Amino acid sequence: MAVVGRAASRSAANGPASLQDMRRQNLAVVLAAVAAHSPLSRADVSGRVGLTRAAVSSLVDELIGRGAVTEAAATASGRVGRPGRxxxxxxxxxxxxxxxxxxxxxGACVADLxxxxxxxxxxxRANAGRPPGTVLAELAALAAEAEAEAAALGLRVEGRVLAVPGVVPNEPRGLVERAPNLGWHTVGIADHWPEPETAPEPENEANLGALAExxxxxxxxETFVHVSAGAGIGAALVIDGRLFRGARGFAGELGHVPVHPEGPECACGARGCLEQYAGEAAVLREAGLAQDGPGDPVALLAERAANGHAPTLAALDRAGxxxxxxxTxxxxxxxxxxxxxxxxxxxLADWLLPSVCAELAARVTVRPWAAEALRPSALGRRGPLLGAALTTIRRxxxxxxxLPAG
Amino acid sequence: MAVVGRAASRSAANGPASLQDMRRQNLAVVLAAVAAHSPLSRADVSGRVGLTRAAVSSLVDELIGRGAVTEAAATASGRVGRPGRxxxxxxxxxxxxxxxxxxxxxGACVADLxxxxxxxxxxxRANAGRPPGTVLAELAALAAEAEAEAAALGLRVEGRVLAVPGVVPNEPRGLVERAPNLGWHTVGIADHWPEPETAPEPENEANLGALAExxxxxxxxETFVHVSAGAGIGAALVIDGRLFRGARGFAGELGHVPVHPEGPECACGARGCLEQYAGEAAVLREAGLAQDGPGDPVALLAERAANGHAPTLAALDRAGxxxxxxxTxxxxxxxxxxxxxxxxxxxLADWLLPSVCAELAARVTVRPWAAEALRPSALGRRGPLLGAALTTIRRxxxxxxxLPAG
DNA sequence: GGGTGTTTGTCAGGACTCTCAACAAATTAG
DNA sequence: CTAATTTGTTGAGAGTCCTGACAAACACCC
Structure with a gap:
């Protein structure tokens, strides 16, 4: 019962609309209203979304039947009239x-509705260089544990999404085209999953982090750019509340935007790519730190920066x-x-933001630009995993x- | 943590669906099918879009009543069975x-359905620096002439869109925030239009050119970037077949993308903006041509380039x-x-494309990139006006x- | 030429979903 | 305890599409 819903019918030219489509949308509208302002009575929902109480009643009944909505005990409202449920x-x-x-x-995470x-x-787990089959087998075991634990909480997993630090093209789905930091090339997730019918759908971690945000x-x-640095630098574009993946799924390749066209050569073959200045390896090198030292290099950078270590501060300023x-x-x-x-x-936002902000302020002049628009992520490194869990929920x-009908 | 705080999806955010919405969409689907593959019989439409012949009949009747579709004379199909209309x-x-x-x-242009x-x-008309009221009064006269002439052709204008070389914000609508080449600042079109109810809706010319394309x-x-140079350099983004205007309507400001961060100072206050290399003024200067000479400067550039004028070729190469x-x-x-x-x-594509292409080929390496993806516009300078006329048609x-019901 | 088969367009009945109006249920106000 | 108010449900009605049937219009075959 993979909740692999197609994208909601977007354009009018896509196909004819049916009564079922109407019903589907109205179920979503009611559910969204309940989610946004719960607790809500049927009458409240009716007043808020513009459907009649009769229609809302029918829709709510179906949502309850499908397990999406629950009816709490009657509340003592204190207002006149029959209290809503x-x-x-x-x-x-x-x-x-x-x-x-x-x-x-x-990692694994289970989110409720x-x-x-x-x-x-x-x-x-040190996953770099390990064969995909081995990694995915371990992950499948972790997933099974998580699902079992979720079942104990009364949760039934309806869909599975996998955050990977790599490129996931639009077509064909289910494929990780390359994940340099893992050493993966063209890995079909379902091909290595013990039970193919429960194989998760892969998605780029930066994209999921942006959606979680x-x-x-x-x-x-509604429209923002989410920059996330791991080993590479990826940007995810959320446009009008929806992830924009580009024509092929490669949008947001910020790491190889040329910032100094005549700058140092990059592994990609071009010169002066952003990664040569703001990539993890470049910053570590500039800060005089070993790239493959022990521990978390990012934490190390943050610690040195907090201690006022001059080369580190200079490297972060340069990166910013x-x-x-x-x-820009x-x-x-x-x-x-x-x-x-x-x-x-x-x-690293404390040390990056000032220079990022200064550069933007100096260069974005032909339009209104507010410094407040630039902010660090609230979720940090948990974002991608949360985004993966929430993808199914939002669908x-x-x-x-x-959801299966009751 | 109120994850599901807001409307769950775009469709859910837009409110409940009604039977009228369904009808509206199906009218559009049928009309789109007829437009794409005409001539088509009702049965053809039915087979193509998936609605029954009965439903298509009803929808076509309404489309005919609204004047969107016409029934041609019976055709001798040559196939067995009753011929379709x-x-x-x-x-x-x-x-x-x-x-x-x-x-x-x-300019004015009338397009049929x-x-x-x-x-x-x-x-x-030399419009630079003239007061908006004067320009718009003249334009209104031109529009009235065009509408009268269109009426003689049996055409009834149902909507009016105005292409302007300036910034048109998302909110409020109907406003030209600035048009540097005209010397306009914050001009409400309807305020200067003789009959406010027939005032056209302004839109950036580059955006309309892209849509026309x-x-x-x-x-x-479905997803492309349309770069268009006039006095400035604008890019229009068409994403999944729809114009993307950005959060405020300022998307596509390609002219001030930094290409050489330490390059020459730009009027915008930053350094090394694209306009300093590929803007009309910069190219003319580099080619050794007077900026305000007589005639069309672009035609002049093309002529000199065709004649092998070395400074011009160098300037165009640099721009490219x-x-x-x-x-990139x-x-x-x-x-x-x-x-x-x-x-x-x-x-100027003949002289620009090689260097544009070379630069892209050298720098876009981490994804598939096909040189064929880069091509000159087929419409050229007529694009914006055609796009303006077609905007109403596409709506x-x-x-x-x-359309008013018959 | 006439009969047969095929395809088209339309019509009547049914299913689904929303709206409207009425009503019973549950609570507060007096 | 009665009146007023609000809630949730019910039945009738309208709009839309689907199903199945049917007349109309043509080609094909004898």
């Missing part, structure tokens, strides 16, 4: 499983200016409402008929 | 009016390389299916109920 998004039943493969760990992460699992924000910005330069291009092209620094950048919210 | 998109009745204000001219431009009007293409690319550098950023960020050189660039195609 409080509706909430169900905290049991349907759930989403997020999985993650990092260079140094495997309310969007709350209900359990986290993480095991340290969006879904998790109190007052979400280069990043600001690359983001992004702002000029995309006109986003926000810029979010995620991944490792979030932990169900957008189309509750993906 | 041929349906075509109406070439009379509903039409769109496009208007254009350029630095040196005013088939998307065919049926009449063009153009008058030379998309709508006019035989096999449209800078443009390639800026487009765009390709890395957006992952488009195509890059289109429009506006003045289209006429009607997407929602035929915009």
């Amino acid at each position: 409080a509706l909430t998004v169900s905290g049991e039943g349907p759930a989403g499983l997020g999985l993650e493969i990092g260079v140094g760990h495997l 309310r969007g709350e992460p209900r359990l986290w699992r993480r095991v340290e 969006y879904w998790n924000a109190g007052t979400p910005v 200016r280069a990043l600001g330069l690359a983001l 291009s992004a702002v000029d092209l995309i006109d986003p409402d926000g810029l979010v620094l995620g991944g490792a950048y979030a932990e 169900i919210m957008a189309d509750p008929t993906l | 041929a349906l075509t998109v109406s070439g009379e009745g509903p039409a769109g009016l496009g208007l254009e204000i350029g630095v040196g001219h005013l 088939r998307g065919e431009p049926r009449l063009w009007r153009r008058v030379e 998309y709508w006019n293409a035989g096999t449209p690319v 390389r800078a443009l390639g550098l800026a487009l 950023s765009a390709v890395d960020l957006i992952d488009p299916d195509g890059l289109v050189l429009g506006g003045a660039y289209a006429e 009607i195609m997407a929602d035929p109920t915009l």
Whole structure:
């Protein structure tokens, strides 16, 4: 019962609309209203979304039948009239499983329909260079454990999404085209999964981090660029609240934007790419640190910066200016409402933000540009895993008929 | 942590669906099928879009009543069975009016529902620095003439769109925030229009040029960047077949993307913006030509380049390389299916393309990049005006109920 | 030429979903 | 305890599409 829903019918030219489509959308509308303002009575929902109480009643009945909504006990409202029955998004039943493969760990997370992460699992593993089959077998075991534990909490996993530090093309789905830090090339996830029918759908970790940031924000910005540094530098573009993957799925390759055209040669063959200034390896080198030293290099950088270590501060300043330069291009092209620094950048934001901000302020002059638009990620490195778990949740919210009828 | 705080999806955010919405979409689907493959019988449409013949009949009747579709005479098909009655998109009745204000001219164009431009009007006017009221009064007169002439062709203008060489923010609509080449600042079009109810809706000319390119293409690319040079350099982003205007309407400001961070100072206050290398003024200067000489400077450049004038060729090569550098950023960020050189660039494509292409080939290495994706615009300078006229047509195609019922 | 088969367009009945209006249920106010 | 108010449900009605049937219009075959 993979919740692999197609994208919601976007354009009018796609195909004819049916009564079922109408019903589907209205179920989603009601569910969204309950999610946004619960607890809500049927009458409240009716007044809020514009459907009649009769229609809302029918829709709510179906949502309850599918396990998406639960009816709480009657509340003493204190107001005149018959009290409404409080509706909430169900905290049991349907759930989403997020999985993650990092260079140094495997992770799992289960989120309920309310969007709350209900359990986290993480095991340290040096995955770089290991065969995909081995890694995925271990991950499948971790996933099975997580699903079992979730079942004990009354949660039933309806969909599985896997965050990978690599490129996931639009077509064909289910493929990791390359993940340099893992040493993967053209790995079909389902091909290595013990039970192919429960194989997770891979997605780039930076993209999932950006979506998590969006879904998790109190007052979400609809159009923003989410920059996240791991070994490479990736940008995820969220446009009008939806992830933009580009024509082939390669959008957001910020790491190889040219910032100094005549600069040092990059592994990609070009010169002066952003990665040569703001990539992890470049910053470590510039800061005089060994690249493959023990421990978490990002934490080490943060520690040295906090201690006022001059080479580290200089390296971060240099990185920030280069990043600001690359983001100037992004702002000029995309006109986003926000810029979010995620991944490792979030932990280094204190030392990066000033120079990024200064560069942007100096170069983005032909349009209104607010420094507040630039901020570090609130989720940091947990973002991708949470985003993976929430992907299934948001799909169900957008189309509750993906859930089996009661 | 209120993850599911806001509307779950785009569709859910938009409110409940009604039977009328379903009807609207199905009218659009049928109309789109007729437009794409006419002539088509009702049965053909039914087989193609998946609605039953009965439903298609009802929808076609309504489309005929609204004047969007006409029933041609019976055709001798030669096939067995009762012949179908041929349906075509109406070439009379509903039409769109496009208007254009350029630095040196005013323009008007009327397109029918088939998307065919049926009449063009153009008058030379030195509009730079003239008061908006004067320009718009003249344009209104031109528009009235065009509408009268269109009426003689049996066309009834259902919407008016104005292409301007300036910035048109998302909110409020109807406003030209600034048009440097005209000397305009914060001009409300309707405020200066003789009859406010027929005032056209302004839109940036580069955006309209890109849309025209998309709508006019035989096999449209769904996601592309359309670069167009006039006095400034603008890029329009078409994403999944829809114009992306950015959070505020300022997307595509390619002219001020930094290409050489330490390069010459730009009027915008930054250094090394693309405009300093590939802008009209910069190219003319570099080619040793007077900027305000007589005649069309672009035509002059093309002529000299064709004659092998060395400084001109060098200037164009330099411009092309800078443009390639800026487009590298765009390709890395957006992952488009195509890059289109429009506006003045289209006429200089012979000398620009090689260096643009070379720069892209050298710098876009981490993803598949096909040189064929880069091509000059087929419409050239007529694009914006055609796009303005077609905007109304495409709106009607997407929602035929915009037409008055017969 | 006439009968047969095929395809088209339309019509009547049914299913689904929303709206409207009425009503019973549950609570507060007096 | 009665009246007022609000909630949730029910039944009738309208709009839209689907199903199945049917007349109309043509080609093909004898």
